[in-house]
Amino acid sequence: MKEIEVKGKKIALNDEGFLEHPEEWDEEVAKALAQVEEGIEFLTDEHWAVINYIRNHYMEKKLAPMVRKICKSTGFQLKHIFELFPSGPAKGACKVAGLPKPDGCV
């Protein structure tokens, strides 16, 4: 079991760096996840556009969105999503947005 410390509070991560308790997510947690798990020192507005869309979709449907929806809603090309999150939409963007690890070959 891994953990990160955010503002003095310890947040539990699973062995792959996804939040153990997705409800503990907030913007500070996202920043810490981005740094520790993705090596992103500073989250730009473009990162936030992706993160917020994924987070809201998850809160509403309890599912990660299709990458098509991420592209359409943010207006970014697929390539740009990978530039923003080098580990890709699942282990990069969804992880920083505090989602649990998706099922399947990821």
Place this chain on the structure above:
Amino acid sequence: MAKIEQTDSFEDKLKNIEQEDIKKASSVFHEKLNSDWAAHLNSCVHCGLCAETCHYYLADRDIKSLPVYKLNLVNQVFKKYFTFAGKKAPGWIGARELDKQMVQEWVDSLFGRCSLCGRCFLNCTMGINIPYLIRTARGVLSAVGLVPPGLQSTVDTAIRTGNNMGISKQDWLETIEWLEEELQAEVNDHKARLPLDKKGAKLLYTINPREAMFFPLSISAVGKIFYATGEDWTFSSEYFDVTNYGLYNGDDEAAGRMSGRLVQAMEKLGCQTLVLAECGHGFNSNRWEAPEWLKKKYEFEVKSILQIVSDYIREGRIQLDPSRNKKKVTLHDPCNLVRLGGVIEEQRYIVRNSVSNFIEMTPNREKNYCCGGGGGQLAMTRFAERRLKAGKIKADQIKNTGAEVVVTPCHNCIDQLMELNKHYKLGVEIKTVCEIVADALIINKK
């Protein structure tokens, strides 16, 4: 939240396995064994040759990672319940009950230290099919609900929704529509199609759901190749999932239901050939195992997309310009497609025709090492640390080639290779075979 509860209940169950479950497990084990498998279980001569073949053992040198140790866990239980000496004097012949401790050891070793890659089987002096026996034992755990959570939820999602990521029909159709628009823009032809439910099409193509969900470039690549040949092909709007995690949790009934859906789609659309995407275990499941699970012969042909594309090149149906892929490229062989599936030379032929600088990793083909992500390992978070460690040998193989690009015909391998790339700082690009073909593809204006 559901996932946390699931993890907790698994831990509880593992700690407090009921006598009733033990009884059930033993009877399921009995049902699954026939004389062939009993002979395999009785054949190990403890030569130890398998030790050095296993990427887990090479990574941690832990006795529990030895293939013979893992096989012996199954064998000890077999002796206890199904041999005279084991019933009467278990201590004498090393027979053990399938009690709480043994169940915990089974979960730890058979799920947590094996990717069912079959490399031990290839090198076994006696020819014992170790991965098959381990899968059988996994099936016993499956029957009493003791499959680690991420793996079981992937099977459950597939059974419940028709694909292993729970993609809705609407999302699937919208994604195909979107990718079709992208293809039209790319080839500058508004008539380019990604056809859906085209009755009587020659080929029915399938995908790994993660392509539609997160990594659609590989769908675009295949769409572009089909476009270039003018192929008569289609997707199904209902069943498109090539994966089958029933191969990994050992649940034959669930595995049959998943593969049966592709049979239904083939029958409904009346296609001639079921074409399996670049997916190692999906190929092994749907090409080789499914008729056994379904107790039914296929009425149609089943091929890997690699066999289709290599034919296109051989027959001159597509033209490739290898100078468009100038970087040094190596190829990773997925265990289920190559060692266990028999598709070995097609991908080499394709890659050699698509890139200008190709190098094999060593060893390769059926002797290749597993990436470490197979056998359901990617889905089982509890064993993630071991998985990354067991992948070191693959990371070293890649480093030794000096390649800048790793190509592999398996989405599961791709995900593990992406993790190895990050963890071992390999600095390589990772692509499917069809993606590299699409990069080299010459599109003739129509």
